[in-house]
Amino acid sequence: MDTVLVIVEQREGKLNRVSWETIAAGQAIAAQTGWTLEAAVVGSGVAAIASEVAAKKLAKVYDVESSKLEPYTPDAFVHALHEFLGKHPAKLVLMPHTYQVRDFVPKLATALETTAISDVIGVRYEGGKLLFTRQMFQGKFVADVSFAGSGPCFVTFQNGSFRADKVEAGTAPAPIETVNIEIPDSILRNKPQEVFKEAKQAVDLTQAEIIVSVGRGIKEQKNIDLAKQLADALGGELAASRPICDSGWLPMDRQIGSSGQTVAPKLYLALGISGAIQHIVGMKGSRSIVAINKDSEAPIFEIADFAIVGNLFDIVPPLIEEIKKAKA
Amino acid sequence: MKILVCMKQVPQKDAPLKLNEAGTWIREDVSYEVNEPDAFALEEALRQKEKHTGEVVVITAGPVRAMQVLREALAKGADRAIHLEGDAFVGLDAYNTARAIAAAVKDEKFDLIFTGLQSDDYGYAQTGVILAQILGLPHATIIMHIEKNDAGIRVKRELEAGFFQFVDMPSPAVLTIQSGINKLRYATLIGIKQAKNKPLRKVTLAEVQSAIGGNLQKIEKLYIPQKSKNTEFLEGPPAEVAKKLVEKLKNELRVI
Numbered sequence: 001m002d003t004v005l006v007i008v009e010q011r012e013g014k015l016n017r018v019s020w021e022t023i024a025a026g027q028a029i030a031a032q033t034g035w036t037l038e039a040a041v042v043g044s045g046v047a048a049i050a051s052e053v054a055a056k057k058l059a060k061v062y063d064v065e066s067s068k069l070e071p072y073t074p075d076a077f078v079h080a081l082h083e084f085l086g087k088h089p090a091k092l093v094l095m096p097h098t099y100q101v102r103d104f105v106p107k108l109a110t111a112l113e114t115t116a117i118s119d120v121i122g123v124r125y126e127g128g129k130l131l132f133t134r135q136m137f138q139g140k141f142v143a144d145v146s147f148a149g150s151g152p153c154f155v156t157f158q159n160g161s162f163r164a165d166k167v168e169a170g171t172a173p174a175p176i177e178t179v180n181i182e183i184p185d186s187i188l189r190n191k192p193q194e195v196f197k198e199a200k201q202a203v204d205l206t207q208a209e210i211i212v213s214v215g216r217g218i219k220e221q222k223n224i225d226l227a228k229q230l231a232d233a234l235g236g237e238l239a240a241s242r243p244i245c246d247s248g249w250l251p252m253d254r255q256i257g258s259s260g261q262t263v264a265p266k267l268y269l270a271l272g273i274s275g276a277i278q279h280i281v282g283m284k285g286s287r288s289i290v291a292i293n294k295d296s297e298a299p300i301f302e303i304a305d306f307a308i309v310g311n312l313f314d315i316v317p318p319l320i321e322e323i324k325k326a327k328a
Numbered sequence: 329m330k331i332l333v334c335m336k337q338v339p340q341k342d343a344p345l346k347l348n349e350a351g352t353w354i355r356e357d358v359s360y361e362v363n364e365p366d367a368f369a370l371e372e373a374l375r376q377k378e379k380h381t382g383e384v385v386v387i388t389a390g391p392v393r394a395m396q397v398l399r400e401a402l403a404k405g406a407d408r409a410i411h412l413e414g415d416a417f418v419g420l421d422a423y424n425t426a427r428a429i430a431a432a433v434k435d436e437k438f439d440l441i442f443t444g445l446q447s448d449d450y451g452y453a454q455t456g457v458i459l460a461q462i463l464g465l466p467h468a469t470i471i472m473h474i475e476k477n478d479a480g481i482r483v484k485r486e487l488e489a490g491f492f493q494f495v496d497m498p499s500p501a502v503l504t505i506q507s508g509i510n511k512l513r514y515a516t517l518i519g520i521k522q523a524k525n526k527p528l529r530k531v532t533l534a535e536v537q538s539a540i541g542g543n544l545q546k547i548e549k550l551y552i553p554q555k556s557k558n559t560e561f562l563e564g565p566p567a568e569v570a571k572k573l574v575e576k577l578k579n580e581l582r583v584i
Contacts, residue, residue, distance in 0.1 A: 074467065191495065303556070305559065311566075
């Protein structure tokens with residue numbers, strides 16, 4: 001029988017919770033195809049994580065161990081998984097689309113002369129064929145992508161594409177097999193230093209109930225003040241998409257998205273934000289989303305509850321006045 | 329320092345895109361621009377060259393129109409360009425694109441190879457890392473700073489949620505560059521003039537055909553995403569729209 005393998009992500013001995021979403025995806029695929037679902041935890045001294053994972057509905061869990069897997073390097077991870085997959089072949093290998101996975105999966109797939117379908121948001125099984133849905137053109141379109149090689153096929157899932165709380169528990173713990181991998185020092189070319197945060201995070205946007213967020217549509221730095229006035233009127237925090245922080249118009253700690261903060265406020269009001277994938281993953285969990293954008297085809301409207309197509313410079317000033325009136 | 333920069337032409341950010349009749353790709357009659365992170369990759373290469381001397385070579389794969397990306401790069405200061413020219417390059421998956429690039433530069437020795445961290449069209453975020461594996465070079469992704477030292481280079485990787493990490497690595501190496509690593513320059517008039525006399529080598533698909541294979545992933549269908557939300561569009565003149573929205577904020581979302 002064919003095997004679906006989920007590679008569980010851990011960092012410094014802690015399970016990355018996005019891995020539960022990947023297991024949920026694996027369980028959904030296994031249910032549709034009838035294939036066997038297994039998981040592997042890769043690292044140094046990660047047996048406890050393997051046990052945690054084994055409580056879920058899985059046929060088997062592998063604890064893939066080497067002291068050279070900590071700290072993470074692409075050379076060590078590719079070496080370990082290349083060897084592991086040689087002994088334990090899988091038809092499909094699933095992982096979360098994290099920065100760490102992005103760093104080594106293309107290398108691993110190439111070493112095995114196969115491919116990785118990256119940043120997938122959904123899966124369908126039709127006529128004996130798996131179709132993976134992924135966004136293209138910054139979310140303006142989606143594509144159904146099929147795999148054409150002999151395998152294994154690597155698939156990485158975008159954050160939030162499957163629900164972690166949908167993971168099924170097993171009736172009994174899955175068996176755990178420890179696989180020790182020899183990794184010679186000579187293959188490790190990168191020497192990673194400690195992980196650090198640039199500056200003290202002054203603002204914790206995850207706690208904000210209302211966020212007014214600005215994107216490229218704000219056009220000039222001096223216009224940020226207009227968004228600030230709106231945020232003040234609503235009693236919310238000001239945030240931005242990446243290009244605004246790159247330009248230095250707002251500090252980096254106000255950035256929302258994959259490289260910034262992930263938020264889920266009561267209200268997320270997006271001003272002139274087109275809705276690139278990297279931004280959406282940081283705010284799509286918001287309870288309600290209001291978007292103002294001049295481009296009626298902006299992807300942000302796909303996830304908005306209330307949408308206004310128009311020039312934000314015409315709409316925001318009367319909006320501030322109306323909010324003040326309503327609050328008075 | 330000899331640096332190769334891989335660049336891609338993609339549809340302009342706010343260009344209205346339409347599907348082709350087969351529903352497999354977009355209609356090509358749109359405006360194009362350089363993929364944003366690739367512009368930062370070029371800028372970083374030019375800055376490294378200014379600091380350490382050397383040569384900056386730019387390469388792209390795409391139809392005749394993609395030449396514009398190379399012209400702009402030459403005008404900004406790149407020394408020469410390579411164009412994998414042909415309509416077929418648009419449809420290659422990341423593995424084949426990387427193999428084509430590797431084949432086109434097989435006789436050259438670069439100290440560093442830069443790509444943008446991902447493209448705005450496919451968004452694979454893979455070509456640079458695949459290229460590193462094909463060439464047998466170390467790599468690091470999502471780079472925000474590069475410093476040459478005696479042993480090789482020290483790079484600053486961006487991680488998620490505001491975290492960073494320095495990585496020491498030998499060169500030659502492949503780095504995928506994040507937007508915002510530097511401030512982009514504009515081409516000068518003199519640069520634009522000089523670009524016309526800089527060497528540009530064209531490579532056809534036939535010349536690299538033996539290095540590539542069939543795509544391992546296939547786009548079966550491209551379509552407009554199904555809306556998962558019931559979006560209510562508020563319409564009217566600005567003052568009226570503002571009133572409508574405040575009513576929603578107050579009575580439906582209860583945030584006022």
